[in-house]
Amino acid sequence: MYSNFSQTDWVTPFGLIFILATFVAWYWARRNASSVDVDPSHVDLIVPLTIVAGIFGGTVLAWLMPMDHMVAGEAMNHGPRVRLFGMLGTGAIGLFIYSRIAGLAFSRMLDVFALPTLAGLATHRVGCFLAGCCWGDIAGAAEVGDLAAQVQTTSILQGVGGLVQYPPGSLPFDQHVALGLIGQGAPASLPVYPVQLYEAALLVAMILVLSRVRWRRAPRGTLAVLAIFSYALLRFVIEYLRADGHLVMGNLTVTQLQCIVLALIILSLPRLRGRLAMRGA
Numbered sequence: 001m002y003s004n005f006s007q008t009d010w011v012t013p014f015g016l017i018f019i020l021a022t023f024v025a026w027y028w029a030r031r032n033a034s035s036v037d038v039d040p041s042h043v044d045l046i047v048p049l050t051i052v053a054g055i056f057g058g059t060v061l062a063w064l065m066p067m068d069h070m071v072a073g074e075a076m077n078h079g080p081r082v083r084l085f086g087m088l089g090t091g092a093i094g095l096f097i098y099s100r101i102a103g104l105a106f107s108r109m110l111d112v113f114a115l116p117t118l119a120g121l122a123t124h125r126v127g128c129f130l131a132g133c134c135w136g137d138i139a140g141a142a143e144v145g146d147l148a149a150q151v152q153t154t155s156i157l158q159g160v161g162g163l164v165q166y167p168p169g170s171l172p173f174d175q176h177v178a179l180g181l182i183g184q185g186a187p188a189s190l191p192v193y194p195v196q197l198y199e200a201a202l203l204v205a206m207i208l209v210l211s212r213v214r215w216r217r218a219p220r221g222t223l224a225v226l227a228i229f230s231y232a233l234l235r236f237v238i239e240y241l242r243a244d245g246h247l248v249m250g251n252l253t254v255t256q257l258q259c260i261v262l263a264l265i266i267l268s269l270p271r272l273r274g275r276l277a278m279r280g281a
Helices: 013-035 040-063 084-102 106-131 145-151 171-178 195-210 222-241 254-280
Strands: 247-249
Touching: 013 040, 013 106, 040 084, 040 106, 084 106, 084 254, 106 195, 106 222, 195 222, 222 254, 247 254
Parallel strands: none
Antiparallel strands: none
């Protein structure tokens, strides 16, 4: 199990799975494009452009939220990371700009990439599990004081099996050391929930359900809206089982606040479209 990143390691399981996730999304998006009479070469150009734009946007969003770097209060700051919603949002902006330049329907292109993006994310979460990032809550009771809501899971899951421990040098291990739960010489972290695999499994289930939507016959953007709303709900719940998200409002993380905003935007779309239609009339 690969525990962390090192400047001397050029090839890592995390990196290989990220590449695999990219190709999974790329291949599926090409097939979707062909099925709606869009030249797949557009996908070949869009994917690398949106990845670069997304990484830039996700990193900038992380810089704007310094408190979100704290995973053990003031005792540990893991530094900036690429925030998923910042990455997806900036990638969507890149897709919009490309669609306008190429004369493509942006809403249809969102449909083309909706399920492939979820499939790529599900694959990517396996890499997160191997790398020890995006880790889960501590299983069982632990004296963590004010950070209990962040790093200790709900009592409902107490006793659930399938736990994992990470080796020295991993982010979960360093967090538990910073919290004083284990010593620096401990052989491994405390048992945590493999929340990355939970999310991957739920994403696969979501894809199976959404794949039954006849999006090619539905109004453009329907599948994309369903995918965004579904993932926002899934991620909101999953955040309660993750230990790497600093609580910024009550028991809510930055990501959960972003999920709420996304869900509200999706729910307001029908009303917004109705107002625009009335003005156009």
